[in-house]
Amino acid sequence: MTDEDATxxxxxxxxxxxxxxxxxxxxxxxxxxxxxxxxxxxERGRTLGIVGESGSGKSVTSLGLLGLHNRKNARVSGExxxxxxxIVGSSADQVRRMRxxxxxxxxxxxxxxxxxxxxxxxxxxxxxxLHNDVSKQVARKHAIDMLDRVGIPxxxxxxxDYPHQxxxxxxQRAMIAMALSCDPELLIADEPTTALDVTVQAQILDLIxxxxxxFNSAVIIIxxxxxxxxxxxxxxxxxxxxxxxxxxxVEEIFHSPEHPYTWGLLGSMPRLDxxxxxxxLPIKGSPPSLINVPQGCAFSxxxxxxxxxxxxxxxxxxxxxxxxxxxxxxxxLDREDRRRLWDEEVRPKx
Amino acid sequence: xxxxxxxxxxEEPRPAGPEGEVLLEVSGLRKHFPVTRxxxxxxxxxAVKAVDGVDFTVRAGRTLGLxxxxxxxxxxxxxxxxxxLEPTDGRIVFEGRDITHVSQGTMRPLxxxxxxxxxxxxxxxxxxxxxxxxxxxxxxxxxxxxxxxxxxxVQDLLDVVGLNPEHxxxxxxxxxxxxxxxxxxxxxxxLRPKLIVADEPVSALDxxxxxxxxxLLEDLQDEFHLTYVVxxxxxxxxxxxxxxxxVMYLGKMVELGDNESLYDGPMHPYTVALLSAVxxxxxxxxxxxxxxxxxxxxxxxxxxxxxxxxxxxCWKAQEVCGQVEPPMxxxxxGHQVACHFPENAPPDAESRxxxxxxxx
Numbered sequence: 087m088t089d090e091d092a093t094x095x096x097x098x099x100x101x102x103x104x105x106x107x108x109x110x111x112x113x114x115x116x117x118x119x120x121x122x123x124x125x126x127x128x129e130r131g132r133t134l135g136i137v138g139e140s141g142s143g144k145s146v147t148s149l150g151l152l153g154l155h156n157r158k159n160a161r162v163s164g165e166x167x168x169x170x171x172x173i174v175g176s177s178a179d180q181v182r183r184m185r186x187x188x189x190x191x192x193x194x195x196x197x198x199x200x201x202x203x204x205x206x207x208x209x210x211x212x213x214x215x216l217h218n219d220v221s222k223q224v225a226r227k228h229a230i231d232m233l234d235r236v237g238i239p240x241x242x243x244x245x246x247d248y249p250h251q252x253x254x255x256x257x258q259r260a261m262i263a264m265a266l267s268c269d270p271e272l273l274i275a276d277e278p279t280t281a282l283d284v285t286v287q288a289q290i291l292d293l294i295x296x297x298x299x300x301f302n303s304a305v306i307i308i309x310x311x312x313x314x315x316x317x318x319x320x321x322x323x324x325x326x327x328x329x330x331x332x333x334x335x336v337e338e339i340f341h342s343p344e345h346p347y348t349w350g351l352l353g354s355m356p357r358l359d360x361x362x363x364x365x366x367l368p369i370k371g372s373p374p375s376l377i378n379v380p381q382g383c384a385f386s387x388x389x390x391x392x393x394x395x396x397x398x399x400x401x402x403x404x405x406x407x408x409x410x411x412x413x414x415x416x417x418x419l420d421r422e423d424r425r426r427l428w429d430e431e432v433r434p435k436x
Numbered sequence: 437x438x439x440x441x442x443x444x445x446x447e448e449p450r451p452a453g454p455e456g457e458v459l460l461e462v463s464g465l466r467k468h469f470p471v472t473r474x475x476x477x478x479x480x481x482x483a484v485k486a487v488d489g490v491d492f493t494v495r496a497g498r499t500l501g502l503x504x505x506x507x508x509x510x511x512x513x514x515x516x517x518x519x520x521l522e523p524t525d526g527r528i529v530f531e532g533r534d535i536t537h538v539s540q541g542t543m544r545p546l547x548x549x550x551x552x553x554x555x556x557x558x559x560x561x562x563x564x565x566x567x568x569x570x571x572x573x574x575x576x577x578x579x580x581x582x583x584x585x586x587x588x589x590v591q592d593l594l595d596v597v598g599l600n601p602e603h604x605x606x607x608x609x610x611x612x613x614x615x616x617x618x619x620x621x622x623x624x625x626x627l628r629p630k631l632i633v634a635d636e637p638v639s640a641l642d643x644x645x646x647x648x649x650x651x652l653l654e655d656l657q658d659e660f661h662l663t664y665v666v667x668x669x670x671x672x673x674x675x676x677x678x679x680x681x682x683v684m685y686l687g688k689m690v691e692l693g694d695n696e697s698l699y700d701g702p703m704h705p706y707t708v709a710l711l712s713a714v715x716x717x718x719x720x721x722x723x724x725x726x727x728x729x730x731x732x733x734x735x736x737x738x739x740x741x742x743x744x745x746x747x748x749x750c751w752k753a754q755e756v757c758g759q760v761e762p763p764m765x766x767x768x769x770g771h772q773v774a775c776h777f778p779e780n781a782p783p784d785a786e787s788r789x790x791x792x793x794x795x796x
Contacts, residue, residue, distance in 0.1 A: 138612075139642040241731075253733045254506075283505035283669065285730045287711035292729065309645055317722055352717070354647035356676035358699070359716045364631030365654075366676065368646040372612045389675030 100127035101304055102151075102272055107164035107174075108141075109150050114188050116353060116377040120146040120330040124164075128321075129367035130430075133298065133305040135315030135336070137351070139373050140328060147325075148274045150174075152191055153181035181314070187217045190270040194277035196257035200249040206233070206260045207245035208294065214267045216380065230262040233384045236293060247261045253284035259293065273298070274306045279314060291317055312355060316340060321412075327374050327384030330406055333415035344424045346413045347385045360436070367435055383418060391427060394419060445507070459663050460494040460631060462516065465526035467512050471738065484737050486512040486689035491525070491764070494680075496630070499657070499664040501678030501695075507734055508684040514633045517550050517665060519543050530631070543730040548578055549631040555636035557616035561608040563625045567619055568604040574626040595620040596659075597652060616647035618652070625656065638673060650677060657678055675699050680770075685709045686737055687695045689764070693771030702778035703773040705748050708780075743774065752768055752775070752777045756795065763792045 109121040121143040128134050136144045145234040149155055153173050155162055166173040168188060173181055193199040201209060210229040211222065218225070224247070233241035236259040249257055258278065265273060279287035296316060298305050307318055313334070315322055322339040324347065325333040343349060353367030369386040369415060374380055386392040386399035395418045406416040417424065468483040486511040494500045502510040515521040517528060519535060528536045535546060554560035561570055571593055572586045582589040591601035592674045597618040610617055617637065624632060635654065638646040650673065655668050656662060668674050674681055681698045683691040683706065691704040702708045709728045716722075735741055747757035754777070762774045767785050776793070778785050 111610055128719060139644060157773070185576060255466040283734075284671065284710060284713045287715075288729060291715070311715065312643075312717040316717045316719045317715045319719075325710065340717065340719050350644055352733065354644045356647075356709065357649070357717060358672045358675060358714055359721065361717055362675060362695070362699075367646035369644040370648075372614055372645060375643070392610055 102128040104166040105165040110161040118376045131302045135319030135322045143328040178219040186267045189272035190265040192275040196261040197270045236263045276308045349392045458497040463491045463527040465490045466524045468524045495734040498679045499680045501674035502667045504684035509687040549630045550628040553634040571622045598621045635667045691773045695773040703778040
């Protein structure tokens with residue numbers, strides 16, 4: 087451990103670094119371990135895709151990064167370093183000053199995350215003036231500029247509209263304008279296109295990609311749609327049961343994934359770019375309850391290959407190990423077995 | 437209950453006619469929702485033309501997929517087929533019988549044959565009823581006697597859809613989303629329907645669960661000779677499950693064709709745009725493929741564009757598109773399209789469309 091620590095100090099610090107993040111919620115039924123030991127890092131100008139099913143802890147992670155968990159209900163431990171500043175240990179006031187300016191978020195449902203009583207403009211102006219000491223007129227002009235930037239027609243008129251006067255796609259654009267109004271260096275998009283139609287989704291994904299290039303910000307995109315991450319991400323983190331099960335470069339994850347859960351996700355998805363298959367290859371069972379995460383590997387009850395380990399999967403939690411530069415997997419299977427299974431059993435059926 | 441108990445015993449699937457026979461025929465179907473002003477004296481100031489002239493047929497044992505963006509009228513179409521909504525105009529013929537305007541009372545026995553799977557597995561099950569009583573309700577409502585009692589019939593159904601029959605006495609909240617959707621499917625199957633209208637059956641489910649339910653629907657179709665109308669916005673799910681696919685835009689069917697023909701060579705520009713907008717889960721094709729990005733949003737169905745409704749967003753649109761409505765023309769065997777300038781079409785397509793539209 088000490089050796090690792092020593093090297094970590096020498097290497098230049100990444101822009102965002104999450105170390106052993108744990109977010110637990112005590113409830114009457116037991117402790118919910120939503121995020122249980124998550125570590126990753128991200129540089130400026132890069133996009134990280136976090137993929138997982140509902141209840142895998144991806145949204146809880148994103149709220150944790152923004153310091154949005156109520157300390158009374160949530161137990162947060164670990165470290166989150168954003169550009170040299172630690173978030174978990176900071177006071178609510180310090181985090182509030184960073185939020186919006188350093189980091190901001192695009193939520194899934196723009197209708198319920200905007201205030202229906204205030205105009206779109208008023209909401210962007212408020213966010214901008216919180217962090218910048220400018221007059222209302224200047225802030226208003228900035229809001230119009232931002233709306234124009236995200237492609238809203240007639241921004242000088244639409245700035246005085248209420249959220250309900252916008253269509254779903256335009257609301258999501260306005261939300262992006264608001265999130266970007268203070269030029270954040272880290273942008274977190276939590277299922278930014280799930281509520282949108284496919285043609286509007288394509289517009290929004292293009293917009294996020296263009297804006298990222300323009301601002302050179304770090305982007306985390308959280309989604310269950312592997313198509314969206316394949317289009318947008320540089321790196322992918324696959325989450326299951328509150329932990330990272332596989333992490334790697336987008337090409338690696340799609341072309342030589344090594345975790346049986348990643349295989350399952352790829353097999354579950356009907357695809358337009360391949361011949362029509364007779365059967366989908368679903369993962370059996372359903373995701374674990376985060377109160378009773380299985381003792382060993384959280385995925386073992388659903389894993390088709392768990393018996394290859396003589397019961398190790400049920401008792402021992404697999405560590406996240408680096409198998410090639412930048413590609414990490416948490417699985418008990420032998421490397422050779424995994425390669426053989428992927429080449430012989432899984433890939434031919436996809 | 438005043439009706440005398442019906443003595444039908446739930447037998448093996450009642451054959452829905454020979455394979456391939458037309459089971460459902462829809463022609464000129466319209467639904468206009470009136471828009472009214474005034475609190476005391478209501479006057480109609482307009483109409484939302486949710487569905488405005490849709491034709492298709494579904495053959496027994498086959499699956500029709502209806503795709504389109506929100507507001508295109510696909511759900512309204514599904515609700516009219518199941519007669520949960522009264523059509524404004526048009527005809528719905530089920531097994532040779534016109535059911536367009538039959539009364540609720542006449543419709544009731546027919547509901548055994550036409551069933552629906554709903555989108556949201558959370559709101560479509562009564563939280564105060566046990567699974568046994570939810571899945572058994574169709575037997576009670578239709579006074580259908582079962583061979584070994586309702587309980588046995590329900591347990592068999594639970595087994596068919598892959599749930600534990602022991603869970604008969606549990607409540608919906610004790611199940612996960614995927615399991616709840618299975619409960620809904622079991623209820624749908626109870627009376628061995630011939631036609632099932634499935635409105636976004638998997639869109640509320642997680643990816644891995646989605647695949648389980650899609651496979652289940654396919655297995656059930658083979659086992660019980662079911663005919664499906666599947667309504668979904670996910671083009672890849674529809675491609676996987678359907679034999680025939682209809683693409684809707686603003687209340688109109690713009691393209692209707694056999695699965696392979698439509699996905700391999702989409703003819704309507706809207707279909708082309710929809711397909712190119714689907715993100716491909718393969719990073720190596722990123723940036724490599726040609727994309728068509730539609731600008732703006734779908735226009736309001738209150739005041740849809742004249743003639744071809746897609747011409748305001750279409751990159752191929754010419755003057756004629758805003759003046760003459762393109763008719764549905766079968767340009768390839770089993771593949772119809774309503775467009776003046778179709779893509780991937782045989783060379784004489786444009787003149788054939790013009791002739792059909794009466795402008796040649």
